[in-house]
Amino acid sequence: MTATITEPRAGARPAPVMHGYRFELVKLLSQWRIRLLLLACWIAPAAFVAAVSLQTSLPADTVFGRWMNATGWAGSLVVLDFSCTWALPLLTSLVAGDVFAIEDRLGTWRHLMVAVRSPRRIFVAKTLASLTVILLLVAGLTASGIAGGLAAVGNHPLIGMDGHSLAPADAAGTVLLAWACALAPTLTFAAVGLLGSVLLGRSPMGLLLPALLAFVLQLAQLLPLPVAVQLALPSHAFLAWRGLFTSPAQTGPILIGLAVSLVWAILATVLAYRLFLRRDFTNLAYDGSGRRILVAAVLPLVAVVALSVGVIAGATPATGSGIEQSKLQNSLATAFAHLYRLQTQELNRPDVTEAQLQATASCDKGDSRVLDEGPGNDWRCVVSWHLPGTTAVGNAIYQLDVTADGRYVADGDGPKEVNGYFQVRTPIGDAPNPLWQFDGNVDLLASTSKE
Amino acid sequence: MDTSPAVRGRGITKSFGDVVALNGIDLDVGSGQVHGLVGPNGAGKTTLLGLLLGLAVADSGSLEILGTTVGRTLAVPEGVAGFVDGPGLYPSLTARQNLTALASLRRYDAGGTGNVDDALEQVGLTDVADDRVRGFSLGMRQRLGLAAALLTKPRLLVLDEPSNGLDPAGKHHVHRVITELAAGGTAVVLSSHRMDDLAALCSEVTILATGRIVFSGPLSKLAAESGELDYRLVTSDPATAHRLASETPDLRVVPGRDSGQGPGADVVVRGPVPALDELVVRLVQAGVALRELGPVVPPLEAAFLALTGTGTVLAQTDQEDQR
Missing domain, CATH: 3.40.50.300 (P-loop containing nucleotide triphosphate hydrolases)
Known part of the structure; x- marks a missing residue:
């Protein structure tokens, strides 16, 4: 029989939430695992960014990786991108995924219940304490990455995802905003961790649940899913922050990503709370139950995905994969024009404006039998621009590898003087060629294209 | 208080x-x-x-x-x-x-x-x-x-x-x-x-x-509540002690029990306390030195075993072990 724990009406007063919170925090911070994580999060990014920024070979497969030796702000974004893929889900696994389960392993539930005398307050205290530790970890990743980059490379302008330059002050603000955006899906994984911890008791599956969810979502994000489904995934905000680094910012996917993440975070926390209050604390061998997991946790979360897909599909103009020929052409031409100006500055030529360049792009996917839309590495584009002061039109070829999340890598295919070689000869020596390879980001939600 | x-x-x-x-x-x-x-x-x-x-x-x-x-x-x-x-x-x-x-x-x-x-x-x-x-x-x-x-x-x-x-x-x-x-x-x-x-x-x-x-x-x-207890006697002459215990009214010798000091080194008897007193008198009269006399299982434990029914199970297990 399940003994439902309910709030006492008479008898001893429950412990104050703040006392419980302090106790939970002390318990968490006394674990060597948490201490090690904190140390790693506050030191490792700085060391990594400082070391990598000074190398000649940069992590170009990560967004902003190719700019790491140009500005200190890029390093923090590389750390952010890596954290969104692995670090944040794992950190939430180790903190939130264990905060309830540890009482099962130690057999201390009865002691805690007698001491606090309110399961509600225990839940609140544990949730707040694990949230505090997670925020400390994220703050460490943020501060450490920024500090390492600024110390090793310096406070220089950052080149955005569309090639435009962000002044150091703007870069600082946008980098912090990007980290703040990543907090929402972090909260989602933390809430799922709480749910797993409550649901599965001593079972290690509880600890692994956020990491498992992250793995499944990453697999899903690799698939050419309809844009409404992609945006409805709780991890989309882990990618959507890249839209902050375009001008204008791609706010649609960011706001939707944040909203979806927060809905997940709230729902998972509420589910965990309800399950916790109904738990039988007299059963020391509690390991959860299959049917209960399915009914109480999996089904509501699947339902919220279905609901999100419906709402996004109905409320936004998004169709198909969101990656259309016209959007891609527009994005590539814009990025090319911005980076062309950068190359002009490097070569010490007279400055030109994007308007003077009138850059356009013409893209084709695969051969004529393939529809010109969707992700793939078979996009081939020709960028055309007007050379200032002349009537001549320049052409440059790019091979594009476009992923389902809207990110693409443009690989210059010539001419050599423009985008065919990784370096350009400047008056002060060879320098990286900004037009050779660059990252871009297609706004998956944009409904109309500008040719 | x-x-x-x-x-x-x-x-x-x-x-x-x-x-x-x-x-x-x-x-x-x-x-x-x-x-x-x-x-x-x-x-x-x-x-x-x-x-x-x-x-x-x-x-x-x-x-x-x-x-x-x-x-x-x-x-x-x-x-x-x-x-x-x-x-x-x-x-x-x-x-x-x-x-x-x-x-x-x-x-x-x-x-x-x-x-x-x-x-x-x-x-x-x-x-x-x-x-x-x-x-x-x-x-x-x-x-x-x-x-x-x-x-x-x-x-x-x-x-x-x-x-x-x-x-x-x-x-x-x-x-x-x-x-x-x-x-x-x-x-x-x-x-x-x-x-x-x-x-x-x-x-x-x-x-x-x-x-x-x-x-x-x-x-x-x-x-x-313990009822009749088993008592262990360690004497200078186990054979005589065994015979005297058998002859004492209301007292029974429990077969097959020993204290681990070797077969025949002691005698285990069951009965009320007055019968036990009588056995002690007879041992002294027969010139047998009594070196140790005490319950095999303490009274509280015996009562516990008797009341919870686990004593019977233990006794049966004991007997099976003896076989």
């Missing part, structure tokens, strides 16, 4: 699914009384202790603790402390941190660290107060659990196997603390499988078997 009831339970029933853990239990524990709770595994002791701590509520019946009727989970009044299934301790914290946290949760930290230090001193753990509990032995954990209970200055102390894993010194500490608490008016309910603990500490005991009370009352009354 205040003898008003700290615990008054009537007709307490508690089931877990189809399993009836407690079936119509009546329990009275007076203030200042140490009440023992014994029974075989699965008898319902832990369930009953859990009810006293407020971890669960009875399905039916009434339970009054320290004058307050308990009808809801975690609704036991202030002044109830203790543990079931071992003390709840956090191994990554030191002994002092464990107690300080508890004091803070139960709002007993007004006295600063003094309360914690006092509690640690009472159980003899002052020297290891700043050591992590991870390195503590079972006995030290038991003592720290007791210190945690003392911290709340309990009027009802509920302890589950408090002597588990204790060395003689630790046991002495724990016994002294419990005795002092009882002398100060605290009611103590403790479960134990060790009859020597019960004999040393308890004024009354309740024996549970399959969720029912099979005995409740003073220890002296329990000893009388």
Whole structure:
């Protein structure tokens, strides 16, 4: 029989939430695992960014990786991108995924219940304490990455995802905003961790649940899913922050990503709370139950995905994969024009404006039998621009590898003087060629294209 | 001493699914009384202790603790402390941190660290107060659990196997603390499988078997429930002793039992105490020196075995082993 724990009406007063919170925090911070994580999060990014920024070979497969030796702000974004893929889900696994389960392993539930005398307050205290530790970890990743980059490379302008330059002050603000955006899906994984911890008791599956969810979502994000489904995934905000680094910012996917993440975070926390209050604390061998997991946790979360897909599909103009020929052409031409100006500055030529360049792009996917839309590495584009002061039109070829999340890598295919070689000869020596390879980001939600 | 009831339970029933853990239990524990709770595994002791701590509520019946009727989970009044299934301790914290946290949760930290230090001193753990509990032995954990209970200055102390894993010194500490608490008016309910603990500490005991009370009352009354006991005689002449025991009225020689000192080194007899007295007289008259005479199983243990029915099972197992 399940003994439902309910709030006492008479008898001893429950412990104050703040006392419980302090106790939970002390318990968490006394674990060597948490201490090690904190140390790693506050030191490792700085060391990594400082070391990598000074190398000649940069992590170009990560967004902003190719700019790491140009500005200190890029390093923090590389750390952010890596954290969104692995670090944040794992950190939430180790903190939130264990905060309830540890009482099962130690057999201390009865002691805690007698001491606090309110399961509600225990839940609140544990949730707040694990949230505090997670925020400390994220703050460490943020501060450490920024500090390492600024110390090793310096406070220089950052080149955005569309090639435009962000002044150091703007870069600082946008980098912090990007980290703040990543907090929402972090909260989602933390809430799922709480749910797993409550649901599965001593079972290690509880600890692994956020990491498992992250793995499944990453697999899903690799698939050419309809844009409404992609945006409805709780991890989309882990990618959507890249839209902050375009001008204008791609706010649609960011706001939707944040909203979806927060809905997940709230729902998972509420589910965990309800399950916790109904738990039988007299059963020391509690390991959860299959049917209960399915009914109480999996089904509501699947339902919220279905609901999100419906709402996004109905409320936004998004169709198909969101990656259309016209959007891609527009994005590539814009990025090319911005980076062309950068190359002009490097070569010490007279400055030109994007308007003077009138850059356009013409893209084709695969051969004529393939529809010109969707992700793939078979996009081939020709960028055309007007050379200032002349009537001549320049052409440059790019091979594009476009992923389902809207990110693409443009690989210059010539001419050599423009985008065919990784370096350009400047008056002060060879320098990286900004037009050779660059990252871009297609706004998956944009409904109309500008040719 | 205040003898008003700290615990008054009537007709307490508690089931877990189809399993009836407690079936119509009546329990009275007076203030200042140490009440023992014994029974075989699965008898319902832990369930009953859990009810006293407020971890669960009875399905039916009434339970009054320290004058307050308990009808809801975690609704036991202030002044109830203790543990079931071992003390709840956090191994990554030191002994002092464990107690300080508890004091803070139960709002007993007004006295600063003094309360914690006092509690640690009472159980003899002052020297290891700043050591992590991870390195503590079972006995030290038991003592720290007791210190945690003392911290709340309990009027009802509920302890589950408090002597588990204790060395003689630790046991002495724990016994002294419990005795002092009882002398100060605290009611103590403790479960134990060790009859020597019960004999040393308890004024009354309740024996549970399959969720029912099979005995409740003073220890002296329990000893009388043991019925005929087996006694072991070690003499200078086992053969003569065996013959005399066989000839003594109301006394039977229990075949096939020895003390491990070799076959025939002693004699085990069963019968009432007067018959045993008669045997001693006959041994002396026959010039047989009596070196040792005592019950094979202590009276309390024998009573427990007899009342819970486990004695029969043990005897049968014993006989099968002999074969």
